[in-house]
Amino acid sequence: MTILIAPDKFKGSLTAQQVCDEIKRALLEWNGALNIVTLPMADGGEGSCELLTSSSNGKYITASVHDPLFRNIDARYGISKDNRTAFLEMATASGLQLLKKHERNPMQTTTLGIGELIAHALDLGVKEIILGIGGSATNDAGMGMAEALGVQFLSTEGERLKPVGENLRYIHTLDLTNVHTKLSTTAFTIFCDVDNPLYGPRGAAHVFAPQKGANEEMIQILDEGLMHYSSLLEKTFGRTVNFPGAGAGGGLPASLKVLTNLKVVPGMDFIIKFLKLDEHVRHADIVITGEGKVDEQTLSGKVVSGIARLAKKYDKALFVVAGTCELPEHRLEQLNIRKLITLTNPNVPEDYSMKNAAILLNQRIKEELVQHLTD
Numbered sequence: 001m002t003i004l005i006a007p008d009k010f011k012g013s014l015t016a017q018q019v020c021d022e023i024k025r026a027l028l029e030w031n032g033a034l035n036i037v038t039l040p041m042a043d044g045g046e047g048s049c050e051l052l053t054s055s056s057n058g059k060y061i062t063a064s065v066h067d068p069l070f071r072n073i074d075a076r077y078g079i080s081k082d083n084r085t086a087f088l089e090m091a092t093a094s095g096l097q098l099l100k101k102h103e104r105n106p107m108q109t110t111t112l113g114i115g116e117l118i119a120h121a122l123d124l125g126v127k128e129i130i131l132g133i134g135g136s137a138t139n140d141a142g143m144g145m146a147e148a149l150g151v152q153f154l155s156t157e158g159e160r161l162k163p164v165g166e167n168l169r170y171i172h173t174l175d176l177t178n179v180h181t182k183l184s185t186t187a188f189t190i191f192c193d194v195d196n197p198l199y200g201p202r203g204a205a206h207v208f209a210p211q212k213g214a215n216e217e218m219i220q221i222l223d224e225g226l227m228h229y230s231s232l233l234e235k236t237f238g239r240t241v242n243f244p245g246a247g248a249g250g251g252l253p254a255s256l257k258v259l260t261n262l263k264v265v266p267g268m269d270f271i272i273k274f275l276k277l278d279e280h281v282r283h284a285d286i287v288i289t290g291e292g293k294v295d296e297q298t299l300s301g302k303v304v305s306g307i308a309r310l311a312k313k314y315d316k317a318l319f320v321v322a323g324t325c326e327l328p329e330h331r332l333e334q335l336n337i338r339k340l341i342t343l344t345n346p347n348v349p350e351d352y353s354m355k356n357a358a359i360l361l362n363q364r365i366k367e368e369l370v371q372h373l374t375d
């Protein structure tokens with residue numbers, strides 16, 4: 001029997017690799033003859049750069065860049081073994097996790113750092129850049145990133161503007177004289193965690209700026225800035241930049257769209273294709289996936305729903321392991337799960353379950369999954 005184990009991380013307690021290892025150990029303790037394939041997963045968000053780098057037998061490169069508040073930090077990206085492809089995650093250089101809560105302010109934050117990482121990879125001579133965006137602290141529509149790649153943003157008076165969200169509304173001209181020469185010859189793919197447009201009620205400012213520290217007044221200013229920048233880019237380059245996904249990462253895809261030959265794809269679809277997951281699921285008899293918390297978000301393009309889609313396509317029995325499940329039974333039906341196994345229990349405090357997730361996982365697999373397979 002071939003069993004595929006392809007879970008996401010259990011955020012705050014186990015990495016995807018640890019979840020794989022624990023499930024595998026429990027199953028082999030039951031039956032050492034099982035053929036087990038483990039594939040630690042990510043959905044395009046946190047952990048994707050590691051996933052893509054390790055599945056390409058790649059290595060990591062560290063560069064000194066600027067964080068969202070222009071402070072120096074070291075950030076890393078992956079590069080494939082053949083040095084052809086670089087794998088970057090926006091959040092490593094421009095992410096919310098780099099700021100303390102009181103520092104969050106999308107009027108003053110920049111994507112300069114992720115642009116510097118891109119420039120570093122271009123200087124190394126990669127032919128392809130794959131960039132995961134989301135979890136950002138910014139709403140500058142990629143202005144900082146573009147500046148790191150050689151664009152200068154000028155005001156009506158011809159003065160250089162600092163690349164932060166607040167200044168989008170003041171951009172009058174883009175000076176492209178010193179734009180990085182490799183931008184036009186390098187393939188760019190962005191994978192996004194959301195499909196929001198650049199501006200408007202579902203745009204970057206209205207939907208994501210509040211979590212980055214914006215109040216109502218800032219949201220209005222940022223949204224107007226995005227609208228202004230969008231029409232300037234359309235006039236200058238003749239390309240539409242208010243497309244689905246342009247509102248991800250504080251609007252960064254808008255700038256990349258006009259500077260490169262950009263492809264924008266949903267994160268999970270990209271990972272499924274990159275890891276050839278179709279093949280793995282097709283060859284398995286049983287598929288096990290999971291994540292820390294199964295909830296409404298699980299149903300919209302996360303690892304569990306992506307794997308569930310494939311299990312359904314190839315008619316494979318699907319088992320889901322979760323720290324907790326907050327979805328009612330009828331919402332779970334669409335995932336077509338043979339059995340859902342949860343680690344938490346109403347009588348046990350959540351932090352106990354989080355701390356002891358590895359032990360609990362081993363126990364539950366033996367008690368519930370093995371039991372089910374034996375029956």
Ligand SMILES: O=C(O)[C@H](O)CO
Pocket residue numbers: 133134135136137193194208247248249250251
């Ligand atoms: O970074 C952000 O703005 C959100 O994660 C949506 O992409």
